[in-house]
Amino acid sequence: MRVFRTCHLCEAMCGLTLTVDRDRVTDIRADADDVLSRGHICPKALALREIHEDPDRLRHPVRRTGSGWEQVTWGEALDEAAQRIHDLQQRHGRHAVGMYTGNAALHDHGATLGGTLFGALLGTRNRFDANSQDANPKLFASLRMFGELTSLTVPDVDRTDFFLILGANPAASNGSLMSLGDVRGRIRGIRQRGGRIVLVDPRRSETAAWADEHHAIRPGGDAALLAAMLHVVFAEGLVDERRANQMAIGISTLGAAVRRFSPERVAGAIGLDAAVVRDLARKFANARTAVAYGRIGLCQSLFGPVATWLAEALNVVTGNFDRPGGSMFARPAVDLTRVAHMIGVQGAGRFRSRQRKLPEVGGMLPAATMAEEMETAGAGQIRGLVTLAGNPVLSVPSGERLARALAGLDFMVSVDIYVNETTRHAHLILPPASALERSHFDVVFGALAVRNTVKWSPPVVAPTMDAPQDWDILWSLASCIVEQRAGGGPVGRVARRAMEVAKPSPDRVLDLLLRTGPYRLSLKRLREAEHGIDLGPLVPMRHDRVRHHGGRVDLAPGDLVADLARVDAWIDERRDAGLVLIGRRHLRSNNSWMHNAPSLVKGPDRSSLMMNPEDASARGLKTGDPVRVGSRAGAVEVRLEVTPDVRPGVVSLPHGFGHAAARDTLRVAGAIAGANMNAVTDDALVEPLTGTAVLSGVPVSVSPASAT
């Protein structure tokens, strides 16, 4: 039997054809007829089968004992978890229980909706998610510029003549906050049409091979670069006055704010020649259409929101906003913003964390403050934690400190498929059934696609009896907590029963969202379209997506303009010859959790520290040497890889490694181990407007491992 399905592993949403023989997946290949991916696929898709069959993947709930893990029934596990959560909230207030939701929850509509509803039921202010290591600067810039947190632009890759990519490596990541499907075909298509691709990245990444130009910027330099490009655009009369005035307010304030950032002034700090900056600004402004797109490298820098704002401002003032070939909004089949409003994801800064007073974004506090909120006694201290589809020990800065804080919690429960570096600290783990046993729909990434398409996928193999999905687990746990809140006993049991009876399926909810969405579709229609439905190229959406100032973009939000003062200080800073650490991704890896798939980890070690030959010879180091990478927060030992691909002064490590602590329960990953980059990144380093962790540009020292 053949089943067509969208891959749920990353944002590209590739269409797959799976062959199934009596509930065994026997083959996985690209679906050439998929409306978005058109036959593209990457090596990770094959790992879907390995994860499905992985003997280390949990098949039943487990409880931690003094010597290991014991199997418990679903009834026992849910009752115990609910009781412990309820007790902590009763004794210490509702904020005493925290929740962390990870990236994997975004790739399943049941977990996305279930996680949000469950978080709301907990009623705690201490909710965290992966976005504070990821997209919050983009969300914040959208809130300020468009008046809406979830109005996220995507580059119109299919029609642009000039694609400026800053701090993204789609050749490895397959695209982020731009779902491309056919990543390579779509991006390389730009040059085939005679367009240009310019990459700005401290490392000559895999994407550099697709680009016409690569500029190795100093980490953190993008805000200054973009301000200088805007300086040139204003100074040389390259503003598209007609379109800019029609679309935006604050143009002259922006022009005045960037006046002090001449290319000559920023050149030394960003490590690029003034002539290069000038030339780039002119080419961008003079291109028939152009789009500046910034991602992780910008969002994880010291200046995430400012850099993101300036990139979008460049699109707007050059007339490249909300028009084909420029920066546009998707028109997805499910209106993400409406869903976000329904579940309370809208503002920022409405409340702050207890200790460091860091702001929430979309109802979530920065995860960089989790450890201190657990360690610091007093009202509001986090004593219990729920994790859902996340691995913060490997994904949040100062990961080792966080691991120690987790070990000190009164109670922790994880909804996860593995006993890993994070969940090993849980008292109970509640595992959902295999992802191939559930239907699939991309609520989030459908709203970020570079072409409007929609697809629903059926389960690949029949759901196992008694094996709940994330949605079911969260709903059941919520029902048990409601039972406790109603005082247990007969009243409690009735309350629980009522909730269980009322439980809709995620697909029921989806059907409703589709029917009330902009295309008035239904689940039935999607079931019939097994390769998806093409809804056409991106269309102008400004009047719907820009929700303030009569549909006009604010080009000069007060707090972002004010934050340019930090960019000034950064430019004028005296720099020593020290090193800064940046991250990287590899096509065969996916954050922290796919190293247990044998086909993905075979081959060379991909967890090395990359260093420029200049820096290596200054330290007497060579490829293969074990080295110690250290910062204020911590140190790890890794193997060195000397390469001219990173610029001098910069070293690069991938995140998501460091599996030694879980080697008994993740046997494949444990054998390759690698080091946890986030043992070196520092939870004290956050961007002030959003509290987003600064994971790129972290000051480090590197020395021979034997010297320590």
Ligand SMILES: Nc1nc2c(c(=O)[nH]1)N[C@H]1C(S)=C(S)[C@@H](COP(=O)(O)OP(=O)(O)OC[C@H]3O[C@@H](n4cnc5c(=O)[nH]c(N)nc54)[C@H](O)[C@@H]3O)O[C@H]1N2
């Ligand atoms: N230094 C550094 N740190 C980073 C980054 C970086 O670039 N550099 N990137 C950041 C970014 S962008 C992100 S998104 C985060 C990601 O970090 P997190 O979201 O914290 O974690 P992931 O590594 O994605 O781990 C996903 C977890 O979900 C589990 N899982 C997988 N499938 C399922 C499922 O179907 N259901 C459930 N319940 N669990 C499942 C896995 O076992 C794993 O525990 O990392 C961030 N951290």
Ligand SMILES: Nc1nc2c(c(=O)[nH]1)N[C@H]1C(S)=C(S)[C@@H](COP(=O)(O)OP(=O)(O)OC[C@H]3O[C@@H](n4cnc5c(=O)[nH]c(N)nc54)[C@H](O)[C@@H]3O)O[C@H]1N2
């Ligand atoms: N194969 C694979 N695919 C993935 C993931 C994965 O782990 N593996 N993770 C998924 C997730 S959760 C996300 S969020 C996306 C992220 O997708 P991308 O945003 O494409 O992320 P990266 O591949 O980490 O590329 C970031 C690039 O920024 C560069 N950089 C670092 N600092 C700076 C800086 O200061 N300025 C500039 N200009 N560049 C800088 C780095 O060298 C790196 O090449 O990928 C997703 N897709």
Ligand code: SF4
């Ligand atoms: S690119 Fe992403 S969506 Fe496509 S097959 Fe690979 S992991 Fe799956």
Ligand SMILES: [Mo]
């Ligand atoms: Mo991410």
